[in-house]
Amino acid sequence: MADATTRPLPHPHRTLRHTLRAALPGSAWVVLPLALSALVFLYPLALVLHEALTGGGAGLDTGPALRVLGAHIFRTALTNTLRIALASTLGCLVIGFALAVVLSYVPFPGRSLALRLIETFIALPTFLVTLAFTFLYGSAGIVNETLMQATGAALPPLDFLYSSWGVILAEVTVYTPFVLRPLMAAFSTLDRAQIEVAASLGARAPMIVRRILLPAALPALMAGGSLCLLLTVNEFGIVLFIGAKGVITLPLLVYSKAIQEFDYPTACVVASANLVLSVGLYALYRAMVGRMGGGHADLV
Amino acid sequence: MPAVPDTTGEGAVAAPPSLSVSPSPSPQGPEGQRIHFEDVSVRYGAVTVLSDFTLTVEPGEIVALLGPSGSGKTTALRAVAGFVAPTSGRVFIGQRDVTGIAPNARNIGMVVQNYALFPHMSVAENVAFGLRARRAERGLVARRVAESLALVGMEAFAGRMPRALSGGQQQRVAIARALAIRPSVLLLDEPLSALDAQIRRQMVEEIGRLHREIPDLTILYVTHDQHEALTLADRIAIMRDGKLAALDTARALYRRPPNRFSAEFLGRANVLEGRVSALSDDGTMAELEIGALRMRGANPHGLPAGARALIGLRPHHLTQALPHAGPGTSGAADGAVRIEGRITHVDWQGASETLTLALGPTSGGTTSGGTASGAASDPATAEIRCTAPPAAEPHRIGATITLHYDPQDATVLPHEATDG
Amino acid sequence: MLIWSRAGRAAVLGVTALVVLVLYAAPLAIIVLAAFAGQWNGVWPSQMGLGNFTAVFQGAPGEAVWASLVTGLAASAVALVSGTAAALALRGGRGIGRRALDLLFFLPSAVPSVSVGLALLVAFSRPPVLLNGTAxxxxxxxxxIVSAFAFGAVSAGLMQLPRDVEQMAESLGASAGYRLRRVTLPLLLPYLAAAFGLSVALSMGELGATSMLYPPGWVTMPVSIFALTDRGDVFEGSALTVILIAATLVHLALVQLATRGGRAGGRRSGTA
Known part of the structure; x- marks a missing residue:
């Protein structure tokens, strides 16, 4: 080589330190996170399940658990949770898909601003929307005040906020960005020439949406939808802030049993049931993401 | 990304054996190191990517691994680098068996198609990386970086970030980075494939010059481009389906390809199929009967009369003018083979044009004078391509022309049972 | 594209604008408006001023800002370290063990936050470890809650890294540690920063688990906001919400700025 006079370099991996480092497999890194997870996640969760299955007693006793699961309040909370989650998810999918199509294929000034505004909500707390909705649609909110002044009505004409509908509207707002994001990604990989070719063959917008965009978006819709389902089943802040008497969901039931009634055994049973439901939905989400071809199933 | 075994795991664990070998000053002075594959096979499950591959690259030699994609050439190179673990067989660099040794202990320079520069380091830091990984002292690092960059003409760009460089410049830096550690061998994996045609030609010359400046550097050069292989390589190894299909000097392979695949892959030879109908007295020349057509060519394999055989002939060896036609000669030059064909396609490329001819029933060799024997026989479907400087008058499709070739330029090849 | 007629486009964009305004712009605007309002009797608020903010900073809610920031930064830092370690360990691995661990590290994101709170309450209100009532x-x-997110973000980042760049480092003689320090982590930096930024944001908005666990001296912003609005101090609650939003966005911007300021652009050098 250029100068043969320079001494040869020391060979790498020569020192003892290097030898040890080389002998240590990379997977040793897993010890720290695994220990942390076991201590602050698995162990506490196992205790909750244990509590639920023993009813606070010593041996296995599913009696108390079954009583809780059979109780009217649990049944109501479960149906509420599922009803709200399904309705919200459906709303997120419809609005998310429509927004994604417009944001991807109908250029307009302020497009990126709109996208950023919507995506910002991913980083913001969920209850923010509920709080804002009370100012907007509450009994003394802007909309009702305006309507009452205009019509002279004595009672607020718009009365949906303190019901499941209020929760659903808030959840649709909060979770639509989670559907929008994978959809935008899916559309960005779709070859635009497909749309141009379809249009040149005489297809109009509805047909293009139905025959080209929808099939292309389907995996992302499934993934986003199952994520929505999981997040809405687990949602707590929105329901708490609405504070409607009739709207009790599973997470809210856990909270009220534990914090307001100090009934930990019941809270543990409800939490366990909620956990089974959530983990099932999470499995569904992973399966959908796997089908989408994405490697990792990170939420958010 | 192909299924690459996790080299950080098993490779690193297997590293210690090398330590007993390496403390002696790494042998990389003026004498280059040989690369030796010994029956190397690489299998992923049921798929065999490389099969009983044996090859020696002599010190200071450039060997090109040439083949279509999927032929196993990159796998072979990555086995030398240590990113692919052979399922069986061994890889040597110099006298050292590196089969189980981690990539970072092999002292190899490697350059890949997409450069793989470290995007967060400047050009100089990129080039210094291997030296710093070896804890080389500061002065040496600075000297080597300057030297290596000078070698590829990139001194002026030391402070730049890779993204501020063109593809060709990035590849020069990648080469400098590989050379800075004074590797015992240099592995080039399709180094020019990502560059556009003009830069590619320039870089081929650069690499040739580099090798003249560092004549002791052993280079394994993987490419699918026959031009790069013919220009740079001392020897060419043609790969096909994970196997070594041919190995020889570039000139020998071009002149006397040992088999059909080599003949067609390197230089796109015409290959026709027939039967040996006659042999010269010493057996070095053979005549093939291809339907009504008779074609003569060299018979390096010594095929006997009656054997099924192929004949390979380069398109540019077919001429309309007579080969070796001296000033006084009016007829066919001595021994030249004459064939007739009907033009079916003309492909004009500026400096040359390629005619595709259907060898019709009227055609014949030197032995059959051109009698119009009827009926469609084999050669009616056979085609032959001929490349020549463009004719003054454009050729007419359908016209019949006569071509000649020197039988020494044609090679009779053994018939292969399986056709690729 | 897609809609070529002028009228059709106007209609579609009109509906879109309405949806975006009603669902996203209006809530943000109204919170900001309420944060500065002293009274809201008619359609629009009145007595605008900074009164709510001074009230927040003079009272207990002011401490919530501090509690939230400390909690968010501490929890996210630990989550980032542990998530990076886990992601590096599981990288490129195969088989059932790897898949099980992958699932384990993602699982916290599937568990309702209230249940996480309940579980910790149950586990650490009894010996051997008593943590109930502590920050x-x-x-x-x-x-x-943020650990799964950090792990996921780092894992996704690792998958984006050009493998050949790291292999090149290895072939140039870099040991595993040197390669990690000089190549993998620098290339990963933008992903780590993004993971950290969103982790802190996530933590600052966390309500479910915190509601189950918070001790009197460690009230985070969301809990404080709920307490304020629950007892009718909606304007002070709004002011604190605006502070929470601002803190989140400023933090995200700072993280983004810090990474962009650094030289690490996790971009692939190849042009292919």
Missing amino acids: LIVVIAHFV
């Missing part, structure tokens, strides 16, 4: 238990809860 630490809040930090732990936030760690559990």
Whole structure:
């Protein structure tokens, strides 16, 4: 080589330190996170399940658990949770898909601003929307005040906020960005020439949406939808802030049993049931993401 | 990304054996190191990517691994680098068996198609990386970086970030980075494939010059481009389906390809199929009967009369003018083979044009004078391509022309049972 | 594209604008408006001023800002370290063991936050470890909640890294540690920063687990906001919400700025 006079370099991996480092497999890194997870996640969760299955007693006793699961309040909370989650998810999918199509294929000034505004909500707390909705649609909110002044009505004409509908509207707002994001990604990989070719063959917008965009978006819709389902089943802040008497969901039931009634055994049973439901939905989400071809199933 | 075994795991664990070998000053002075594959096979499950591959690259030699994609050439190179673990067989660099040794202990320079520069380091830091990984002292690092960059003409760009460089410049830096550690061998994996045609030609010359400046550097050069292989390589190894299909000097392979695949892959030879109908007295020349057509060519394999055989002939060896036609000669030059064909396609490329001819029933060799024997026989479907400087008058499709070739330029090849 | 007629485009964009305004712009605007309002009797608020903010900073809610920031930064830092370690360990691995661990590290994101809170309450209100009533238990809860997210973000980042660049480092003689320090982590930096930024944002908005666990002296912003609005102090609650939003966005911007300022552009050098 250029100068043969320079001494040869020391060979790498020569020192003892290097030898040890080389002998240590990379997977040793897993010890720290695994220990942390076991201590602050698995162990506490196992205790909750244990509590639920023993009813606070010593041996296995599913009696108390079954009583809780059979109780009217649990049944109501479960149906509420599922009803709200399904309705919200459906709303997120419809609005998310429509927004994604417009944001991807109908250029307009302020497009990126709109996208950023919507995506910002991913980083913001969920209850923010509920709080804002009370100012907007509450009994003394802007909309009702305006309507009452205009019509002279004595009672607020718009009365949906303190019901499941209020929760659903808030959840649709909060979770639509989670559907929008994978959809935008899916559309960005779709070859635009497909749309141009379809249009040149005489297809109009509805047909293009139905025959080209929808099939292309389907995996992302499934993934986003199952994520929505999981997040809405687990949602707590929105329901708490609405504070409607009739709207009790599973997470809210856990909270009220534990914090307001100090009934930990019941809270543990409800939490366990909620956990089974959530983990099932999470499995569904992973399966959908796997089908989408994405490697990792990170939420958010 | 192909299924690459996790080299950080098993490779690193297997590293210690090398330590007993390496403390002696790494042998990389003026004498280059040989690369030796010994029956190397690489299998992923049921798929065999490389099969009983044996090859020696002599010190200071450039060997090109040439083949279509999927032929196993990159796998072979990555086995030398240590990113692919052979399922069986061994890889040597110099006298050292590196089969189980981690990539970072092999002292190899490697350059890949997409450069793989470290995007967060400047050009100089990129080039210094291997030296710093070896804890080389500061002065040496600075000297080597300057030297290596000078070698590829990139001194002026030391402070730049890779993204501020063109593809060709990035590849020069990648080469400098590989050379800075004074590797015992240099592995080039399709180094020019990502560059556009003009830069590619320039870089081929650069690499040739580099090798003249560092004549002791052993280079394994993987490419699918026959031009790069013919220009740079001392020897060419043609790969096909994970196997070594041919190995020889570039000139020998071009002149006397040992088999059909080599003949067609390197230089796109015409290959026709027939039967040996006659042999010269010493057996070095053979005549093939291809339907009504008779074609003569060299018979390096010594095929006997009656054997099924192929004949390979380069398109540019077919001429309309007579080969070796001296000033006084009016007829066919001595021994030249004459064939007739009907033009079916003309492909004009500026400096040359390629005619595709259907060898019709009227055609014949030197032995059959051109009698119009009827009926469609084999050669009616056979085609032959001929490349020549463009004719003054454009050729007419359908016209019949006569071509000649020197039988020494044609090679009779053994018939292969399986056709690729 | 897609809609070529002028009228059709106007209609579609009109509906879109309405949806975006009603669902996203209006809520943000109204919170900001309420944060500055002293009274809201008619359609629009009145007595605008900074009164709500001064009230927040003079009272107990002011401490919530501090509690939230400390909790978020601490929990996210630990989550980032542990998530990076886990992601590096599981990288490129195969088989059932790897898949099980992958699932385990993602699982906290599937568990309702209230249940995470309940579980920690149950586990650490009894020997051998008593943490109930401490700030630490809040930090732990936030760690559990953001850990899955940090792990996921780092894993996704690792998958984006050009493998050949790291292999090149190896072939140039870099040991595993040197390669990690000089190549993998620098290339990963933008992903780590993004993971950290969103982790803190996530933690600052966390309500479910915190509601179950918080001790009197460690009230985070969301809990404080709920307490304020629950007892009717909606304007002060709005002011604190605006502070929470601002803190989140400023933090995200700072993280983004810090990474962009650094030289690490996790971009692939190849042009192919």
